[in-house]
Amino acid sequence: MVSLERLRADHxxxxxxxxxxxxxxxxxxxxxxxxxxxxxxxxRHEALLDEQATGGIHFHVVLDEHGALIGRANLVDVRDGAGEVGYRVGEHAAGRGVATAAVAELCWLAAGSYGLSTLTALTDLDNPASAAVLRKNGFAAVEEILIAGKPVVRHLRHLRPRCR
Known part of the structure; x- marks a missing residue:
């Protein structure tokens, strides 16, 4: 079981x-x-916390069942009901469903706490594990684009409003 905590100074x-x-x-x-x-x-950490306070980004740490930091899950470029998902999981936690669970929780927060309706994410063509995490969380590959001359796949997910 993993949990997300919004990034704080004490992290x-x-x-x-x-x-x-x-x-x-x-x-x-x-x-x-x-x-x-x-x-x-x-x-840099202080600057990110200042930027997070504006609502344009939402950074989270991923914690394991013992409270150890094992990853990150973030929403960046948040505006007009949309945001871009980014995540990373440490080596010892990779391959155990941690990224899938963290992205699922991030989608839940995006729809409910942050009021977003659309999420995007990018994956390198040579990172099928990351693409699988997104597929398992309802993202669909929509296009291949070039970033700094490197081909990447853009993924999209529409969120449903969360009942409170």
């Missing part, structure tokens, strides 16, 4: 440790964040 140390521990693992499938990300982590 900084655990999040930095998570990113450091999984840096090589993540670099196998997505571009590395670079040394500056880690060197400037504290100020």
């Amino acid at each position: 900084a140390a655990a999040l930095l440790a998570f990113e450091r521990e999984n840096r090589e693992f993540f670099a196998r499938s997505v571009p590395d964040r670079g040394d500056a990300y880690f060197a400037e982590f504290a100020s």
Whole structure:
């Protein structure tokens, strides 16, 4: 069982440790964040919290049943009832359904807490596991596009309003 918590200031140390521990693992499938990300982590974390307060982004940490940080699930570019989904799960949690569960919870929050009606997500062509996570959560591949010269697939999901 996993849970999502909205990113807070007190997540900084655990999040930095998570990113450091999984840096090589993540670099196998997505571009590395670079040394500056880690060197400037504290100020970047504060800036993200400030931006989150505006409602244009919604960052979450993914926690396991013991409260350990095992991933991230985010909504960015939030506007006009839509947002883009992004997520990453640490190496020791990969392949156990964590990403699928985290994206499911993120979709639930997007529809209810954030009032969104449409979500998009991008996957690299060489990352079928990420595409599978999206399919399991009701996303459909809609087009192949180029980002920085690299082909990626854009996925789309329409959300139903959540009853309260």
